[in-house]
Amino acid sequence: MQASDGTDVDARIAELLDQETFAPPEEFAANALLSDPGVYAEAERDPAGWWARQAEDLDWFERWDTVLDDSEAPFYKWFEGGKLNASHNCLDRHVEAGRGDKVAFHWRGEEGEERDVTYAELLADVKRLANALRDRGIEPGDVVGIYLPMIPEVVVAMLACARIGAPHNVVFGGFAPESVRERMEFSEAKALITVDGARRKGKTAPVKAAVDGFLDSLPAIETVVVVRNAGDEAPMTDGRDVFYDEALAAADPECAAVALDAEHPLFVLYTSGSTAKPKGILHTTGGYLTGVAYTHRALFDLQPDEDVYFCSADVGWITGHSYIVYGPLANGATSVMYEGAPDYPDKDIWWELCERYGVTLFYTAPTAIRACMKWGVEYPRRHDLSKLRLLGTVGEPINPKAWVWYHVVIGGERCPIIDTWWQTETGHVLISPIPGITATKPGSATRPLPGIDAAVVDRDGNELEDGTGLLILRRPWPGMLRTLYKDPERFKETYFSKFGPTTYFVGDAARRDEDGCIWVIGRVDDVINVSGHRLSTAEVESALVSHPRVAEAAAIGQADDDTGQSICVFVTLEGDQDGDDDLVAELREHVATRIGKLARPKRIVWADDLPKTRSGKIMRRLLRDIAEGRELGDVTTLRDPSVMAELESKVASRRDDADA
Numbered sequence: 001m002q003a004s005d006g007t008d009v010d011a012r013i014a015e016l017l018d019q020e021t022f023a024p025p026e027e028f029a030a031n032a033l034l035s036d037p038g039v040y041a042e043a044e045r046d047p048a049g050w051w052a053r054q055a056e057d058l059d060w061f062e063r064w065d066t067v068l069d070d071s072e073a074p075f076y077k078w079f080e081g082g083k084l085n086a087s088h089n090c091l092d093r094h095v096e097a098g099r100g101d102k103v104a105f106h107w108r109g110e111e112g113e114e115r116d117v118t119y120a121e122l123l124a125d126v127k128r129l130a131n132a133l134r135d136r137g138i139e140p141g142d143v144v145g146i147y148l149p150m151i152p153e154v155v156v157a158m159l160a161c162a163r164i165g166a167p168h169n170v171v172f173g174g175f176a177p178e179s180v181r182e183r184m185e186f187s188e189a190k191a192l193i194t195v196d197g198a199r200r201k202g203k204t205a206p207v208k209a210a211v212d213g214f215l216d217s218l219p220a221i222e223t224v225v226v227v228r229n230a231g232d233e234a235p236m237t238d239g240r241d242v243f244y245d246e247a248l249a250a251a252d253p254e255c256a257a258v259a260l261d262a263e264h265p266l267f268v269l270y271t272s273g274s275t276a277k278p279k280g281i282l283h284t285t286g287g288y289l290t291g292v293a294y295t296h297r298a299l300f301d302l303q304p305d306e307d308v309y310f311c312s313a314d315v316g317w318i319t320g321h322s323y324i325v326y327g328p329l330a331n332g333a334t335s336v337m338y339e340g341a342p343d344y345p346d347k348d349i350w351w352e353l354c355e356r357y358g359v360t361l362f363y364t365a366p367t368a369i370r371a372c373m374k375w376g377v378e379y380p381r382r383h384d385l386s387k388l389r390l391l392g393t394v395g396e397p398i399n400p401k402a403w404v405w406y407h408v409v410i411g412g413e414r415c416p417i418i419d420t421w422w423q424t425e426t427g428h429v430l431i432s433p434i435p436g437i438t439a440t441k442p443g444s445a446t447r448p449l450p451g452i453d454a455a456v457v458d459r460d461g462n463e464l465e466d467g468t469g470l471l472i473l474r475r476p477w478p479g480m481l482r483t484l485y486k487d488p489e490r491f492k493e494t495y496f497s498k499f500g501p502t503t504y505f506v507g508d509a510a511r512r513d514e515d516g517c518i519w520v521i522g523r524v525d526d527v528i529n530v531s532g533h534r535l536s537t538a539e540v541e542s543a544l545v546s547h548p549r550v551a552e553a554a555a556i557g558q559a560d561d562d563t564g565q566s567i568c569v570f571v572t573l574e575g576d577q578d579g580d581d582d583l584v585a586e587l588r589e590h591v592a593t594r595i596g597k598l599a600r601p602k603r604i605v606w607a608d609d610l611p612k613t614r615s616g617k618i619m620r621r622l623l624r625d626i627a628e629g630r631e632l633g634d635v636t637t638l639r640d641p642s643v644m645a646e647l648e649s650k651v652a653s654r655r656d657d658a659d660a
């Protein structure tokens with residue numbers, strides 16, 4: 001297979017792997033939105049003023065009095081006194097400016113269906129759904145759950161909530177009903193918007209029937225709106241359930257966007273932390289929208305009238321919230337939205353979509369790139385990808401080989417790559433190259449964006465100019481989480497206690513190199529990152545011990561060539577029972593049913609006992625060392641060192657089996 005310059009792809013990749021830095025491509029830099037490195041110093045001189053200038057690009061009903069109020073840190077407030085509405089900024093202002101016929105989404109269904117949804121069409125549906133929710137008693141501040149697949153209605157649902165000030169709580173469609181139930185319960189949701197059924201790789205799965213299993217136990221949910229999607233039979237409860245199309249048809253078509261305070265909650269999104277209980281990350285309106293709109297424009301170098309943007313994430317994650325819905329729509333972009341999996345109907349579907357819609361900006365996760373590498377260059381080579389002019393990655397560190405493959409095979413060596421570091425909590429990207437300015441290094445997210453103060457410190461908080469330590473953020477930013485929903489104490493404790501009340505503790509380890517570039521290594525807490533999806537060890541363990549045969553379980557994230565990390569669990573069974581292959585399958589399925597398939601452990605190791613400290617804490621570091629076949633670290637605090645020898649021999653014999 002030939003690279004763009006006619007050489008062999010593998011040889012070209014090998015050659016480029018020796019190249020340490022990649023300057024912005026000349027042609028790209030010459031036409032880029034941002035090309036003056038002075039932006040960093042400008043923002044540094046007056047960060048609040050810098051963010052205020054970015055906020056001016058939004059449409060405010062009333063201008064703010066104060067840019068940043070830090071009087072009650074870490075409960076920061078941005079743009080106090082300002083009033084705006086996110087759905088107005090994402091829709092009305094574009095329609096009012098005469099761009100109603102512009103396509104917001106080229107939607108592609110799994111079976112090849114195509115639907116172009118314009119800004120005017122989105123707005124009309126959003127108004128009707130907003131009225132339908134209001135008619136059913138949803139008021140500003142009421143939480144509305146959303147459990148939908150990748151269909152345009154999910155965008156309508158989110159923006160309808162935003163229009164009337166009802167924070168949405170979207171749950172990723174891959175989560176099991178039990179995960180949906182607890183997220184609805186924790187957030188005290190009053191309504192749920194879902195589907196009859198969801199399609200996945202040519203099959204459909206009933207969704208409404210599944211959520212009915214828990215709806216009776218959640219009396220706070222008074223309304224369920226059901227989108228007819230897969231044609232599955234949807235059991236409907238009179239007085240509570242209504243079909244989406246019928247609700248829209250019956251609703252008033254006019255609905256003014258409510259002028260909301262800048263700090264009005266926009267959404268809560270549950271993510272995994274160090275305990276089994278997921279954290280409800282709360283984002284508010286003015287700062288979040290400022291941050292996502294600015295970063296989407298600046299980092300993707302968005303030329304709204306020319307570009308076609310495709311983010312392959314799911315709306316159920318923060319990437320979908322910020323960079324499928326709010327950022328692109330606030331900027332009036334045209335996007336591609338795909339319902340299905342990256343390998344369905346075939347492994348070239350993304351590239352087919354890129355060719356078909358003339359995608360110029362493409363954003364995905366390193367795991368997906370590694371999967372594409374494995375599938376082979378023949379899939380992208382089936383399609384014309386010459387319109388692509390910028391590529392992005394998000395969610396986990398990218399290994400240099402995957403970076404260079406992306407650069408050569410997908411980007412044709414013309415496209416800058418932005419490796420964007422951020423979190424559900426940060427709301428928008430904070431560390432990334434600016435494509436027309438920053439030279440990139442494969443594997444590094446490079447520099448904090450203008451206005452962002454990130455540092456790498458040792459355990460005592462001393463800054464490391466050149467070395468490995470913990471990543472921290474020393475200054476608030478507009479899109480930051482405001483609190484954990486209904487749990488301000490856990491918010492302070494998790495993020496603002498380790499290095500003082502105004503320093504945000506990220507939870508990632510990182511290295512800062514001699515050029516000031518940041519290389520994020522991974523989590524330092526009990527969070528596992530599988531294919532860029534966040535899971536907590538405690539969640540997986542609690543799902544496992546709910547199985548009657550499991551006495552105890554310890555989950556760890558193990559390095560994995562394909563998914564970045566994979567879940568490995570050490571399981572102690574009740575009584576003197578022995579585990580077998582059937583039980584492995586059963587336990588994996590049990591976790592999938594409790595949490596979702598994404599949490600299914602890749603590997604289960606039977607353990608008669610687990611390594612614990614004398615105070616009874618499971619020593620995960622040792623389990624990780626065993627699982628990855630490393631020399632064992634310090635075991636002096638271990639209660640019973642013989643446990644280790646036994647586990648080690650078990651894992652080693654397994655590995656021999658696998659090698660044989």
Ligand code: WTA
Pocket residue numbers: 271317318319393394395396397398419420421422423424425445506507508520521522523529532533534
């Ligand atoms: C990791 C996803 C390295 C990191 C937007 C972070 C990354 C966690 C990168 C947040 C990157 C995200 N390089 N690691 N470019 N982007 N991470 O909340 O460990 O799902 O803390 O947000 O993903 O995951 P979350």
